[in-house]
Amino acid sequence: MPELVLTVARFGFLVLLWIFVFTVVGVIRRDLFAGSRASRLVAAPRGIGGAAGTRPAKVKRGRAAHQLLVTAGALAGTRITLGEAMITIGRAEDSTLVITDDYASARHARLVPRGGQWFVEDLGSTNGTYLDRAKVTGPTPVPLGVPIRIGRTSVELRP
Amino acid sequence: MARGRRQPTRRNAELVLLLFAMGLVAAYAAAVEANMLDRVTPDFWVPTAIIGSFFIALHILVRFRAPYADPVLVPAVALLNGLGVAFLRRLDLADADPAQRADFPVFAGVGGRQLAWTLAALVAAAALLVFVKDHRSVSRYAYTLMVTGIVLVILPAALPRQYSEVNGAKLWILVGGFSIQPGEFAKLALLSFFAYYLVRKREVLSLASRRVLGIDFPRGRDLGPVLVVWLISLVVLVFEKDLGTSLLYFGMFVMTLYVATERVSWLIIGLLLFFGGAGLAYSLGASVGGPFTSFYERVGTWLDPFGDPYGKGYQLSQSLLGLGTGGMFGTGPGAGQPTQVPEVHNDFIFAGMGEEIGLFGLTALLVVYLLIIERGLRAGLAVRDSFGKLLAGGLAFTLGLQVFVIVGGVSKLIPLTGQTTPFLSAGGSSLIANWLLIAMLLRISDAARRPATGASPLTRTTPTAAAAAPLQLRELPTEVVQ
Numbered sequence: 319m320p321e322l323v324l325t326v327a328r329f330g331f332l333v334l335l336w337i338f339v340f341t342v343v344g345v346i347r348r349d350l351f352a353g354s355r356a357s358r359l360v361a362a363p364r365g366i367g368g369a370a371g372t373r374p375a376k377v378k379r380g381r382a383a384h385q386l387l388v389t390a391g392a393l394a395g396t397r398i399t400l401g402e403a404m405i406t407i408g409r410a411e412d413s414t415l416v417i418t419d420d421y422a423s424a425r426h427a428r429l430v431p432r433g434g435q436w437f438v439e440d441l442g443s444t445n446g447t448y449l450d451r452a453k454v455t456g457p458t459p460v461p462l463g464v465p466i467r468i469g470r471t472s473v474e475l476r477p
Numbered sequence: 478m479a480r481g482r483r484q485p486t487r488r489n490a491e492l493v494l495l496l497f498a499m500g501l502v503a504a505y506a507a508a509v510e511a512n513m514l515d516r517v518t519p520d521f522w523v524p525t526a527i528i529g530s531f532f533i534a535l536h537i538l539v540r541f542r543a544p545y546a547d548p549v550l551v552p553a554v555a556l557l558n559g560l561g562v563a564f565l566r567r568l569d570l571a572d573a574d575p576a577q578r579a580d581f582p583v584f585a586g587v588g589g590r591q592l593a594w595t596l597a598a599l600v601a602a603a604a605l606l607v608f609v610k611d612h613r614s615v616s617r618y619a620y621t622l623m624v625t626g627i628v629l630v631i632l633p634a635a636l637p638r639q640y641s642e643v644n645g646a647k648l649w650i651l652v653g654g655f656s657i658q659p660g661e662f663a664k665l666a667l668l669s670f671f672a673y674y675l676v677r678k679r680e681v682l683s684l685a686s687r688r689v690l691g692i693d694f695p696r697g698r699d700l701g702p703v704l705v706v707w708l709i710s711l712v713v714l715v716f717e718k719d720l721g722t723s724l725l726y727f728g729m730f731v732m733t734l735y736v737a738t739e740r741v742s743w744l745i746i747g748l749l750l751f752f753g754g755a756g757l758a759y760s761l762g763a764s765v766g767g768p769f770t771s772f773y774e775r776v777g778t779w780l781d782p783f784g785d786p787y788g789k790g791y792q793l794s795q796s797l798l799g800l801g802t803g804g805m806f807g808t809g810p811g812a813g814q815p816t817q818v819p820e821v822h823n824d825f826i827f828a829g830m831g832e833e834i835g836l837f838g839l840t841a842l843l844v845v846y847l848l849i850i851e852r853g854l855r856a857g858l859a860v861r862d863s864f865g866k867l868l869a870g871g872l873a874f875t876l877g878l879q880v881f882v883i884v885g886g887v888s889k890l891i892p893l894t895g896q897t898t899p900f901l902s903a904g905g906s907s908l909i910a911n912w913l914l915i916a917m918l919l920r921i922s923d924a925a926r927r928p929a930t931g932a933s934p935l936t937r938t939t940p941t942a943a944a945a946a947p948l949q950l951r952e953l954p955t956e957v958v959q
Contacts, residue, residue, distance in 0.1 A: 319511045327508035328809030332834065334501050335841040338556065341497060342549050342848055345490050349548070456861070 382434055383462055383475035391471030392418060400436070400475075405429040407468060408441070421445045421469030429460065436460045436475055445469060487548035488540050494552035495536055499529035502559035505810050509567045512811030514579055524566060524583050528559050528592060531599050542606045543923035547852045550922070553845050554900055554915050558908070560842075561901035562591045564815075564830055571816050587822050587903050594905040601909050602916035612920045616864045619673035626666035629659035630709065630726070634716040648717055648895065660713075660722050661897070661910035664729065664875055665917075671730055672867035675737035679863075706730040707750050720755070720772065721882040721894030727751055728878045733871045736857075779892035792819050796828035796887050807835030822903040824895055828887045843884070846899075849915075850877040856922035869921040872914050 386398040386405060398405065398415065405414045408426040417426075423443035430437045437457040440447040447454040448467040465472040503525040510517045532555040539546055566588030570578050573586075583589060609615060615622075633641040633648050643649050643656065650657045706727060713723040731747030734740075762773025774789060782790035782797065795818045803813065815821050815829030831839045853873025857866045879899055886893035897907035 319515050324508075324511060324809060324812070327504075327511055328812070329806065331501075331504055331508055331810055332806060332837045332841070334504055335834075335838060338494075338497055338501055339841050339844050339848070342494060342553060342845070345487070345494060345549055346848070346852070348490075349487065 383436055383460075383477060385476040386415070386429070387474050387476050388415070389465060389472045389474050391469070393471065397476075400431070402431060404431070406441075407473070408443075415473070417468065417471050419469035419471055422471065426468050427454070427466070429466075430457065438466055443468075486540075486544045488536075488544065491539070491548035491551055492533075492536060494548065495529075495532055495555055498552045498556035498559060499525055499532070501556060502528070502563055505560060506563050506566070508809065509563065509570070509811035512809055513567070513570050516579075518579055524562065524588070524592060525559065527583065528562055528595055529555075531596055532559075535599050535603060538603050538606060539919060543919050545923045545926040545928075546919040547856060547922035547926070549848060549852050550915055550919055553849045553852075554912075556845060557842065557900040558595055560830075561826070561898075561903075562588055562595060564588075564826065564901070565591050565822060565903050567811055568816060568822060568829070570811075591903050591908070594908050597905060598909040598912035602912040605913055605916040606920060609917075609920055612860075612865050612868060612917065612924060613862055615669050615868070615917075616673045616676075619670045622666040623670035623674075626663045626670060627709070629663035629666065630713060632659055634712065648719055648722065656906075658897070658904065658906035661906045662913075664725060665872075665910060665913060667726065668729055668733070668871045668875060669868060671733045672864055672871055675733055675867055676863045679737040707754065719894055720775065720892055721879075721886070721896040724751065724882055724894075725875065725878055725896070729871060729875050732874045732878075733867050736870045737863075737867055775892050775894070779889065782889065792825065793889060793893055795819060796825050797889060799825075799828045799832040800888065803832040803835045805836050807831070807833045807838055809833060823897060824883065824893075824902070825887055826898050826901045826903075827884055830901070843880070846877070846880050850874070852922065853918045856918055856925050859925035860921050861925070865921050865924060869918060869925075872918055876911070876914060 384400055386400055388394050388396040393415070396415075403414075406425065406428045407413055407415045407417065407422075408424050409417060409419070409422050410424040413425070423441070423445070425441045426443040427438060427440050427447040430439060436459070438447065438449060438454055438460050439457045440454045449458055449460065450464050450467075452458075454466075460466060460475055462475050462477060465474050503522050506525055507517050507521050510521050532551065536551060539551060566581075566586065569586030569588045570581055573581055584592060633650060636650065640651050641649050643651070648658055648660055650659055709726065713719060713726065717723075727747065727750075731743055731751075734743045734747075758769050758772050759776055761767075762769035762771075762776075766773075778785075778789045778793060782793035784790060786794040799813070799815065799818045802808065807813070810833050813829075813832040815832055818825045818828050818832075821829035827839065827842075830842070834842075850873045853869055853876065857869030857873065860866055860869060876899055879896055882891065882894060883896040883898050885891040886896070897904055899907065899911045
């Protein structure tokens with residue numbers, strides 16, 4: 319084999335190797351935009367951050383929730399005026415809405431506002447939180463007038 | 478209808494990268510033949526084509542079983558695996574009679590055996606992808622896996638020497654000509670258990686703490702599990718005479734602990750415990766001897782390999798000389814003398830390749846490892862459940878730590894230990910275990926990147942919101958009203 323061919327093979331392989339590396343990096347770069355659902359490595363409240371940017375445009379003015387109404391359970395009829403603060407629901411004394419219900423956990427669920435939309439999130443309760451009939455497994459947007467069921471208690475967002 | 482707006486699966490990118498990787502392996506094989514035989518035989522591509530067809534079969538399986546899996550993992554690992562097989566074949570050629578090199582059979586020698594092991598490893602990886610449809614189902618067997626893992630760790634230490642010792646390290650099970658390295662599988666089993674355990678316990682581990690010097694330290698009683706793992710890793714260190722494996726188990730646990738709790742204090746405690754233990758073992762080796770002697774000697778060799786270049790320091794000094802001969806660009810594939818390095822098939826494969834592909838080539842290989850690890854961590858970031866996060870983060874970190882331990886050992890950054898280089902070294906246990914690790918990462922990354930199912934057609938009208946939002950956003954019928 320001529321010396322030239324061997325030299326070309328020697329450096330050509332290294333060049334190809336690095337081209338491969340950069341091609342892979344290129345694929346990863348394109349990928350960053352396709353699946354930018356990155357959250358923290360530690361399981362944190364998910365979804366809220368990713369959804370925040372897209373929500374405001376979809377919530378029509380005048381239809382935002384201003385009150386939380388308890389529609390069933392021991393506290394039926396109670397109203398809470400909503401602000402910018404998070405609402406926590408549970409048996410714990412420091413909850414925003416303290417419910418005395420055997421089927422509720424101490425820290426059962428919370429309602430978090432993000433970009434004009436309220437999200438309900440289950441806090442690892444024993445018996446679960448239901449939005450209408452669907453079990454809440456992550457931050458879920460709460461539409462107006464749809465009951466959130468916690469044990470025997472139901473709450474709804476009202477305009 | 479909504480086909481065009483689907484989240485891209487990126488499978489075609491994977492195929493292109495895979496073909497590129499196989500082209501690289503073929504180019505490497507051709508260069509080896511040009512240097513060693515002085516001509517390129519017409520069928521230089523056959524081993525590459527065989528191994529490439531295995532990978533393409535895996536790629537097709539991934540298309541069906543994990544369509545949203547990360548597109549980079551399979552090609553990057555395939556490149557390392559392919560180059561490993563090609564390099565082992567190159568070593569076989571060097572050992573063979575020069576007259577018979579041109580028609581050296583494909584399945585002969587260490588390279589041929591590695592080719593067969595690759596097939597077995599890919600079958601194992603494929604089986605994992607087929608049978609484990611959801612990575613969370615692994616957590617159901619967490620305690621079984623823990624017991625299996627501990628048995629696999631302890632077994633070589635407990636077995637009599639003739640069934641477990643190879644080159645002074647009691648890491649093996651030798652049965653009827655076969656040698657199995659159970660530690661390779663133990664790390665996967667233990668990691669699954671760590672992830673499961675820490676998902677359940679992380680609140681108590683991260684919340685109850687005392688603040689010392691601005692860092693939150695956990696309560697004494699919460700240190701229990703980490704101390705148990707520390708003891709196990711020390712047992713491995715002393716009785717199996719293997720610093721690398723011990724570092725691997727302990728690092729794995731401390732890392733998952735850190736990921737689960739976000740507490741820097743765990744890293745500090747872990748590092749202190751490890752270096753304290755290693756320092757203690759070293760000073761015990763100097764004064765007491767006994768089971769600590771081999772560790773003491775290894776550190777001595779590490780500190781001064783050229784003090785006894787034909788005796789204890791032989792491996793390391795040959796490795797360093799090989800790397801030095803390679804220099805920046807290497808001697809070219811097939812043009813070096815890697816057979817001068819002892820154990821070049823296993824522990825020192827990185828030094829052997831380094832002589833021929835040089836610092837530039839080795840750096841590229843390290844970057845490929847880095848990219849694999851990055852994709853694993855990325856899968857951990859993006860997946861939705863805590864168990865998956867811990868498992869993916871831990872698996873990726875373990876792979877990285879193993880590469881660090883062996884490459885650091887070969888290049889004299891840390892004391893040398895008998896770790897395998899993932900995907901490169903000859904050896905079935907390591908190859909199968911690491912391919913299982915990759916299959917698990919593929920499974921988790923598929924779960925992480927898969928768009929949530931059950932989207933109603935109407936909500937598809939806002940594809941960007943639908944793609945970015947979590948599951949529940951699109952399941953709600955009331956979304957449509959807006």
